[in-house]
Amino acid sequence: MSTQTSSAEGGFSIGGLIRRPETGSLIGFIVVYVFFASLGGAVFLGAPGWSSWLNIAAEVGIIALPVGLLMISGEFDMSVGSVVPASSMMAAVLSGHYGLPAVVGIAGGLGVGLLVGFINGLIVTRTTIPSLIATIGMMFAVMGMTLGLAVMVKGSTSVSYVPDAVTKALLGTFINGMFNVSIFWWLGFVVVFFFFLHLSPLGSWVFALGGDRDSARNAGIPTDKLTIGLFMTSGFCAAFVGIAQVMTYQAAQVAGGQSFIFNSIMCVVIGGVLLTGGAGSVIGIVLGTMTFAVVNQGIFFAALDPNIGSIIIGALLLAAVLSNDTFRALAMTYATKKK
Numbered sequence: 001m002s003t004q005t006s007s008a009e010g011g012f013s014i015g016g017l018i019r020r021p022e023t024g025s026l027i028g029f030i031v032v033y034v035f036f037a038s039l040g041g042a043v044f045l046g047a048p049g050w051s052s053w054l055n056i057a058a059e060v061g062i063i064a065l066p067v068g069l070l071m072i073s074g075e076f077d078m079s080v081g082s083v084v085p086a087s088s089m090m091a092a093v094l095s096g097h098y099g100l101p102a103v104v105g106i107a108g109g110l111g112v113g114l115l116v117g118f119i120n121g122l123i124v125t126r127t128t129i130p131s132l133i134a135t136i137g138m139m140f141a142v143m144g145m146t147l148g149l150a151v152m153v154k155g156s157t158s159v160s161y162v163p164d165a166v167t168k169a170l171l172g173t174f175i176n177g178m179f180n181v182s183i184f185w186w187l188g189f190v191v192v193f194f195f196f197l198h199l200s201p202l203g204s205w206v207f208a209l210g211g212d213r214d215s216a217r218n219a220g221i222p223t224d225k226l227t228i229g230l231f232m233t234s235g236f237c238a239a240f241v242g243i244a245q246v247m248t249y250q251a252a253q254v255a256g257g258q259s260f261i262f263n264s265i266m267c268v269v270i271g272g273v274l275l276t277g278g279a280g281s282v283i284g285i286v287l288g289t290m291t292f293a294v295v296n297q298g299i300f301f302a303a304l305d306p307n308i309g310s311i312i313i314g315a316l317l318l319a320a321v322l323s324n325d326t327f328r329a330l331a332m333t334y335a336t337k338k339k
Contacts, residue, residue: 022284025271028316029291036298044301051178052301057293058186061286062241063260064267065193066234068285071268072197073209073230074277075124075131079116080238080264082142084257087112087242089146092252093153096161105161106243113239114232116142121228139261147254157254163247172247182244189237194282206230210277267292270316291316 037045063080070077087109095105116138123134150157163172173181197203205226208216217223238260246252271288273280292313299309 022272022281022287025284025287025291028270028319029287029294032291032294032298032312032316036294036302039304040298040301044298047176047178049297049301051180053290053293053297054183055180056296057289058180058182059241059244060260060263060267060292061186061289062182062189062237063234064264064271064285064289065189065282066230066237067264068268068271068273068280068282069193069197069206070131070230070234071210071265071273071275072277072280073206073227074213075227075230076135076265077117077120077231077234078132078135078261079120079138079142080234081258081261082139082146083113083116083235083238084242084245084260085252085254086116086142086146087239088246088252088256089150089159089242089254091243092159092161092246093149095163096159096252097153102163102167106167109243109246110236110239113235113237113242115235117232117235118228120235121224121231124231125224125227143254150252150254158251160251161246162250168247171244172249180248182241182248185240185244190282190286197282202226207278210274210279263292266313266317 040049043049063084067077067080090112091105091109093105094100094108095102120131120135120138123129123138124131127134147157150159153159169181171181171185175181197206205216205221208219208221209223209226213223238257241260242252242257245256267289268280268285269275269288270291271280271286272284273288295309295312295316299306299312
């Protein structure tokens with residue numbers, strides 16, 4: 001609980017800024033953006049550049065938010081990469097292949113994510129299997145079932161679906177032909193998650209869970225219910241991205257979504273969330289997501305070798321872990337001096 005307090009206090013003073021977990025993420029984002037802006041020129045600085053990396057940030061960002069909360073609570077969810085194609089396939093099969101209303105397909109897709117999250121949570125809370133192993137197993141199971149469903153229904157690994165105009169406008173359209181509507185959904189999710197983690201009493205429970213699960217349980221926190229709820233939230237958000245993808249590209253692919261597994265974790269770690277749990281912030285996760293997206297698309301606008309992008313992202317990941325430790329040490333030093 002003390003971690004949440006330390007990450008929420010400090011105001012706008014230099015000492016308060018140093019103590020904030022997202023300080024390193026902000027510095028990283030500025031450095032990366034300036035670097036690619038200098039190489040990408042006016043195109044990268046203009047609408048084409050902004051729309052390019054914001055579209056990427058919106059997709060991975062919606063998943064990174066709940067993945068970040070799970071990591072703060074001391075858990076991992078590797079199954080998100082399989083939930084994305086599974087939910088899009090379910091929506092495409094129900095509304096595309098069988099011609100049911102779009103709301104039925106969307107409900108079915110979201111239901112897949114909630115069910116997978118619920119099962120993940122049950123396995124983690126009812127057994128001694130670490131969440132990393134449990135969700136990897138779930139990932140392969142869901143991948144197999146998604147492939148089986150596609151082959152059984154269509155005889156292929158792809159199912160097409162042309163949504164109606166309203167559904168397309170809400171979930172899969174491009175504003176001015178460049179900015180995907182998912183950007184606005186991402187911002188909405190950010191507001192909800194910020195309120196939950198930093199303003200509601202439940203947020204302190206998440207930090208306490210990551211700090212010491214046994215102590216949190218002894219303090220009366222319903223650790224099992226909270227863990228299951230966090231996994232279901234992760235499944236829901238991954239399913240939402242899958243549905244948005246099928247509405248945007250009008251087809252569901254069995255192989256889609258695998259990149260979200262490590263990309264979301266990278267965004268969270270770059271955003272200052274500890275791999276060991278107990279520390280992090282929503283703003284930091286957003287900054288980490290934006291940094292990842294700028295690197296991802298900046299390589300193209302700067303006309304650099306794509307392999308350099310992997311090197312930069314790897315370096316960012318290492319720098320993020322080091323800066324997390326550095327800023328945390330500075331925070332502790334500052335807090336000690338204030339006493």
